[in-house]
Amino acid sequence: MSFAENQTSDEAIDGQKPGDKGSGIFAVPDPASPIQGAFKKVIVTDITYPECVRRGQNCMVYKWLPKRVDQKASDCPTKGSLCTKSCAHDLCLCIDGTCQ
Known part of the structure; x- marks a missing residue:
């Protein structure tokens, strides 16, 4: 099993403490869709x-803000x-070479 790609920027976690709260953005496979x-x-x-x-870990990609x-x-x-590896906007994830 491969692990999901963490697209969290270094800037997002710089200066943060382990207990600091934020938001996770996750891309999860959609089994209801016929589109690969x-x-x-x-x-x-x-x-x-x-x-x-x-x-x-079980997602396609994810990031923390x-x-x-x-x-x-x-x-x-x-x-x-x-x-290539991430997108500039907080709500975007880089999937298959484009921001989604």
Whole structure:
């Protein structure tokens, strides 16, 4: 089994303590979709970075942000932009070379 890619930026965890709370952004496979590689984005608030890493292990990709993110605002405003390992916007994840 391969582990999910952690796209948390170094800046996001710089200066944080293990108990500091933030939000996790997770891409989970969507078995209801007939499209290969389909996923759902899930936002979990009030979790620590270590908890985000633990929860993200069975996801496609994930990242932690040192702030509360609105769980209803999951759309990536730069969807389709090319990326290599991460995307600049908080709500975006780099999946298959594009921000999602």
